Amino acid sequence: MTAYLVLGSIAVLLALLVHGRISPAILFATWAGGYHLLGLSSQQAFLSSFTNPALATLILLLLVSLALERSPLLDRLSSSLLKGSEGRAILKLGGFATLISAFMNNTAVVGALLGPISKQRRHPPSKLLIPLSYASILGGITTLVGTSTNLVVNSFAIEAGLPPLHMFQFTVVGLPVAIMCIVVMALGTRLLPTNAATEEESRSAYFLEARLAPDSPLVGRSIEQNRLRNLEGLFLVEIERDGHLISPVGPAEVLLAGDVLVFTGEVTKVQALQRFPGLQVFGAGADALLKSNLVEVVISNQSELANRTLRDVDFRTMFDAGVVGIRRGDKRLTGQLGRIPLRVGDSLLLAAGPDFFQHRNLDRNFHVLNGAGLRPRMTARQSTLALSGFAAVILLSALEWLPLFSGLLILLAALLASGLLTLGEMRRRFPFELMIVIASALTIAGVIERSGAAELMAGWMRQLFDGYGVSGALVGVYLITLALTELVTNNAAAALAFPIALGTARAFGVDPTPFxxxxxxxxxxxxxxxxxxxxxxxxxxxxxxxMRDFLRAGLPISLTYSIGVLLLVPLAFPFRPG
Structure with missing residues (x-):
């Protein structure tokens, strides 16, 4: 009975994760805490999840990456990588991103290359950014430290009493699969869209809001009388009045005090609004916006802005910048921008004040697509020393001369002592949510195993694939994991699929390693x-x-990736009796 109750609760957890309104950290912590309070997980088991060696290693790796991502290496190489045809550029960019992502956090790799690729004019950025994201994933599957998911799976393996995974155990399958997928990407450039490539076109993807002051002479006069119909580079699309939207705006519409006029077009043509007295752009005159620096940023996955509105966080005070416009994918968001819940990945066009780049929380909240860098880059000597130190740690770990945890701890101490990393930076960007998700997932996985839920699901898997043998079961486990990772986060998918995989391997009486x-x-x-x-x-x-751009470009990659993995894993990790 307990097994069925646990499976039911996991189904609810999965549904809430797919829904996406509540963060995975809150959900996983709630479920883990609930299992402990219900007596399904002892206090010792619950607390040991937070001291798991693989989790501690992952935290150290992410902290070390904070310094490594300041290396100028990616910026210097980005221009040479993009020379030649689109296919050749994708081959070079994909190969480079895969190599770097094998050892660095993939979000750091994409974040470092996002700005240079968005600003370059050789190829439309839309032809390169999806391949960049895919390549960073492909690099992650080639080493133990390539992605947090590998370290998460390693932590589950250690917790289950299995041998720990080795640094290059992933390479024998991951490297051939990565090469196959990069070649498919280079051959499939026509599947990627050709979106706006110039800065002017990019800026025109936003809306511009202007509020009518009570004392403005425009109040009480129509759009036609105020000559707001034919502005250079801008078009009045709607008016917000007392929470209501007037769209389309007719020429006879009379303006009232407090109206918010929403324009679209080239927002850099904001000077067209200078000649209208009392028309304020985000609390300041249009001339003030002209004197500011227009900066485009993308909200990062670590940002505290996610699921909050500009009004909630008092954005202008927090960052010394006003939001000129918000874009989500190819959609321009309009209406009351201050009331729109922001999401990770949203692009914001900011009118940045003089102190914008001095704010210490920028690198946690944004990836900057144009403008100055957020933090000073390392010098060539500093970069060489930091990267050499990291390479030495990886090498010593691969040769089993020094545990990865110990090597990363020594490197972290050296980075702190040299000033390349500060305690303040570590505090601002410490991966608290990831730590909570993984530690809670370890508790949940343990409950699934001990309650008999994993054994129950393994029995169902055995019945389902009874006519196909252990190879069919392996395909089934892979497809379940693939479906989960598309629906929820990658770490959550690993947490939910691991007990099923382990139980299935034991049900068939084979070595769990391939599963x-x-x-x-x-x-x-x-x-x-x-x-x-x-x-x-x-x-x-x-x-x-x-959405359809990812479906078109991703389907051949997903098929190639899956075929490669399912063919190579049984060859590299045979089904020996358990």
Missing amino acids: VMVVAYGASAGFLIPFGYQTHLMVYSAGRYR
């Missing part, structure tokens, strides 16, 4: 839906993509 590996690969196979993977959200608005 563990297909969970790791399957949890990183999110190519079809942009909302389940962080790097997809990062490029979604910057490339002005639609």
Whole structure:
């Protein structure tokens, strides 16, 4: 009975994760805490999840990456990578991003290349940003430290009493699969959209709001009388009045005090509004906006702005910037911008004040597509030392001369001592949510195993694939993981699929390793839906993509990836008796 209750609760958890209104950290922590209070997880088991060695290693790796992502290496190489035809550019960019993502956090890789690719004019950014996101995923599946998902699966394996996964255990399957997928991407450039490539076109993807002051001479006069119909580069599309929207706006419409006029077109033509007294652009005259620096940013996955409105956070005070416009994918958001809940991946066009780039919380909240860098880059010498130190840690770990945790701890201390990383930066960008999700997931996975729910599901898997043998069951586990990672986050997919994989392997009496590996690969196979993977959200608005763009470009990659994984895993990790 307990097994069925646990499975029912997991179904509710999955439904809430798919719904997306509540953050995974809150959901996983609630479920883990609930299981503990119900006596399904002991206090020792609950607390040990937060001290799991693989989780501690992941946290250290992410903290070290904060310094490594300041290396100028990615910026310097980005221009040379994009030379040649679109196919050649994707081959070079994909290969480079895959190589770097094998050892660096993939969100850091995409974040570093997002700005240079968005600003370059050789190729439309929309032809390169989806391949960049895909390549960062492909790099992650080639090493243990390539993605947090691999380390999460490793933590589950250790918790289940299995041997820990090794640094390059993923490479034998991950590298051939990555090469196959990059070639398919380069051959399928026609599947990617050709969206606006110039800065002017990008800026025209926004709306501009202007509020009518009570003392403005425009009040009480019609649109036609105020000559607001034929502005250079701007078009009046709607008026917001007392919470109501007037659209379309007729020439005889009379303006009232407090009206918010919404314009579209080239927002850089804001000077057209200078000649209208009392028309304020975000609390300041249009001339003040002209003197400011227009900066385009993308909301990061670590941002505290996610699911909050501009009004909730007092955006202008918080960042010394006004929001000129918001874009989500290829959609321009209008209406009362201050009341729109923001999402990870939204593009904001900001009228940045002089202190904007001095705010210490920018790198946590935004990826900047244009404008100055948020933090000073390392010098060439500093970059060489930091990257060499990281390479030494990876090498020593691969040779089993020094545990990865110990090596990363030494490197972190060296970075702090040298000033390349500060305690303040670590505090601002410490991955609290990821830590809560993974630790809670370890507790949940343990409950699924101990309650008999995993054994129950494994029995169903055995019945379902009885005529296909253990190979059919392996395909089934992979497809379940793939479906989960498209619907929820990759780490959540790994957490939910791992107990099923382990139970299925034991039901068939074989070595769990191939099943563990297909969970790791399957949890990183999110190519079809942009909302389940962080790097997809990062490029979604910057490339002005639609959902169908990911479906068109991702389907051949997903098929190639899946075929490669399912053919190579049984060869690399045979089904030996357990």
